Amino acid sequence: MTDSSPGSRLVDAYDLVIFDLDGVVILVDRPIETAVEAVGRLHAEGKPLAYATNNASRLAAEVAALLRGMGLAVRPQEVLTSAAAAAELLAHRFPPDSPVLVVGADALRTEVREVGLRPVTRLEDAPVAVVQGYGPTIGWADLAEAALAVRAGADWFVTNTDRTLPTPRGPVPGNGSLVAAVRTALGRDPDVVVGKPEPALFTAAARRFGAARPLAVGDRLDTDIEGAVRAGMASLLVLTGVSTPFDLLHAPASARPDFVASDLGGLFDPDRVARLTNGSGSADGDGWQVVGGARTVLTGAGSSLAALAALCAASWSGTPVDDVEPDSDAARRALGELGLLR
Template sequence: MSDELASGYDLVIFDLDGVVYLIDKPIPGAAEAVERLRADGTPVAYATNNASRRAADVAALLTGMGVPAEPDEVLNSAGAAAAVLAQRFPAGSPVLVVGAEALRAEVREVGLTPVATFEDKPVAVVQGYGPEVGWQILAEAALSVRAGATWVATNTDRTLPSPRGPLPGNGSLVAVLRTALDREPDLVVGKPEPGLFTTAASLSNSERPLAVGDRLDTDIQGAVGAGMDSMLVLTGVSGPAELLAAPPERRPTFVSADLSGLFRPADEARLPLRATEAGGWRVDGSTLSGSGDPVTALRLLCGTVWDGVPLEELTADSPEATDLLKKWGL
């Protein structure tokens, strides 16, 4: 039997932004990774907090990038939020939508009526990411929630990745209403809530799924909450310093520079690596020395820091280690 990491799982659930693509450009190697999984007979699913595209649009976008995808393989927070609202309110009920047209379409498809003003007397406010969201619709939302409308957020990602660096995400827009209303949303649907993960596993009849993401506070925490193994890839938001500082509920099973880690031995990615030396690196107490693959050094330091050595006490004792810690902001 293959010792490839992916061979130990019967479903791989990918996050999208920062894992498969950045905004609208594929991350190198992503298409090849998905095709290789399919060739090996491993089902895939895509679970995203981004509420600005519908499942069919996401599948079309992926396919256009050379990443094979079907609409029923895509689970997003817009569809999940609309489904929750349809369970709570009668057909035709007015729902104020803060977000992109995709979110309005999801609300409409479940039989509810998207509205845009407080005067429409919405029974709920659903808030998802949309690049055109501005003060006016946020004001209508604030008035509606204050009047008693249920406030549902598709997700609370503070940022979203881009080729130019992290940009404000839906969580930043939710924070505007949180500040104005001095309260939290009544419900957050997307990750780190486990629903997208458990639904993906259920649809595939998966008994041993693996979640792959780039964010510790959503992808990895959601997988931990769902009782699933997870792999952090360092192509998006969360970097080495954040991983080292992660509390137990945000610690992945594996870490890899990119999706190629799916096809290497699991023991080359497993966290933490509790050893004094590996792959040319050595850890002596809080001191890193040697040289080699940066991910191996990261795994060694996770073992050290997660076992109690304070992050701020890490030091370097070789030029390569010095450069690495500096690059990580340590």
């Protein structure tokens, strides 16, 4: 893990930036404001980039084409998907032409076929494994076949367990919600979870680009950030997707990022990113102080992100912050911008 010196650009401390996609660069099929500019700037500077996504509904080439259509110069080899990672793992576990029951989008079936396995759809095809990924047309019949096959002895692989997907209209059920239905029917967990928070996508990206000091950028504490922690990588949480400042205050030690920013602009501007102490530092920082006692008070002045960093340090060190009170207009403004004003 590499530190970024105060006043320097965060991105300059790392030799690879690994982006999550949904909630960081895009929302379904639209670019997030500032993402096109930020990624274009990194490309212009020659910074190696990778895109590691839990979304198993598109092939790497399709993801790259989608991003290019939004003005991002992305190559297929820069994209790592949980569908491809799952297929590679299945190919290592089972002989060629083994039947695998695929529950998911066409992209997942294609990845399974391209590694020499045979995608099937029914229990009667005697699948050796079930692989389950997100697909917008998955229905009860698909989940029923998966449950029946696993109950009959097939190994159960899932591409990821994201409970929700971010969309411009708000979060919608993700693959984790579909996995939960099968889990409930079976009364047990999957045998293998491939995508984040497992570290495989991050470590594969680092190997592919020969990176020694990668930075993982994500919008979800429970997948992107926890995956980076498990992989031993520095991480940046951006507040453009699922996880909120309130979620960050209550993040377990296994899912605490090193930095937080409102958006990808924090990669370049030291004033738009805050360093977090992961519970080991003071609750003071950049003009703010969190004072505990009979009541918890935020005092001082500065940016709302710096206030968030001070609140995280306090919360992660055991100070209750759910009902923190502002002691000034500046503190009230910061808490309001963070959605933490009670």
